[in-house]
Amino acid sequence: AQSVTQLGSHVSVSEGALVLLRCNYSSSVPPYLFWYVQYPNQGLQLLLKYTSAATLVKGINGFEAEFKKSETSFHLTKPSAHMSDAAEYFCAVSDGTYKYIFGTGTRLKVLA
Amino acid sequence: DGGITQSPKYLFRKEGQNVTLSCEQNLNHDAMYWYRQDPGQGLRLIYYSQIVNDFQKGDIAEGYSVSREKKESFPLTVTSAQKNPTAFYLCASSITGSRGQETQYFGPGTRLLVL
Numbered sequence: 001a002q003s004v005t006q007l008g009s010h011v012s013v014s015e016g017a018l019v020l021l022r023c024n025y026s027s028s029v030p031p032y033l034f035w036y037v038q039y040p041n042q043g044l045q046l047l048l049k050y051t052s053a054a055t056l057v058k059g060i061n062g063f064e065a066e067f068k069k070s071e072t073s074f075h076l077t078k079p080s081a082h083m084s085d086a087a088e089y090f091c092a093v094s095d096g097t098y099k100y101i102f103g104t105g106t107r108l109k110v111l112a
Numbered sequence: 113d114g115g116i117t118q119s120p121k122y123l124f125r126k127e128g129q130n131v132t133l134s135c136e137q138n139l140n141h142d143a144m145y146w147y148r149q150d151p152g153q154g155l156r157l158i159y160y161s162q163i164v165n166d167f168q169k170g171d172i173a174e175g176y177s178v179s180r181e182k183k184e185s186f187p188l189t190v191t192s193a194q195k196n197p198t199a200f201y202l203c204a205s206s207i208t209g210s211r212g213q214e215t216q217y218f219g220p221g222t223r224l225l226v227l
Contacts, residue, residue: 009152034216042220043218051211096213099157100155102155
């Protein structure tokens with residue numbers, strides 16, 4: 001069975017500060033991991049994905065995530081937050097098939 | 113431009129009424145999905161379809177029905193049996209990557225409200 005835990009349903013950072021959104025997973029098979037972003041009343045947009053190649057994955061909009069098997073984590077980071085980063089972020093795990101398990105989301109607020 | 117379209121953006125349902133949400137994709141993806149999103153609960157899978165004329169129930173299929181007559185289209189019907197239909201509905205499609213994994217892409221969503 002697979003599961004995803006996103007620590008912190010709400011995160012606030014100052015503009016220009018580091019963004020760190022946490023995701024821990026559980027999987028009995030090698031996982032595939034994804035981060036999506038959702039702006040209000042819109043669909044989910046793929047930020048980045050881990051597919052067992054490089055453990056440090058770079059995505060769009062300056063985001064990146066590092067797969068750490070020993071910590072079962074896939075945290076999302078961005079060195080400098082921008083006002084336009086304010087959104088909800090979802091982590092998802094898959095065994096490679098059609099079945100995705102989504103976390104409950106983290107809402108990021110960026111303070112001016 | 114290739115993408116996934118959902119219509120309508122907002123939909124209102126009366127008691128006892130069936131309503132149908134449209135999802136179309138021109139990405140040539142084989143698989144398509146329907147999710148329900150409620151505040152604080154993430155996304156829950158309603159139905160998915162890997163090929164035309166075939167679909168499988170997800171985690172919360174009760175009160176919903178789907179069809180897949182064309183590769184591009186995967187409409188979702190919310191029936192009167194669904195007692196709490198108010199939610200944001202997301203359609204997705206997926207492509208198989210070079211390492212064999214499915215990557216899902218999402219449409220803009222339909223918000224369903226009960227009158």
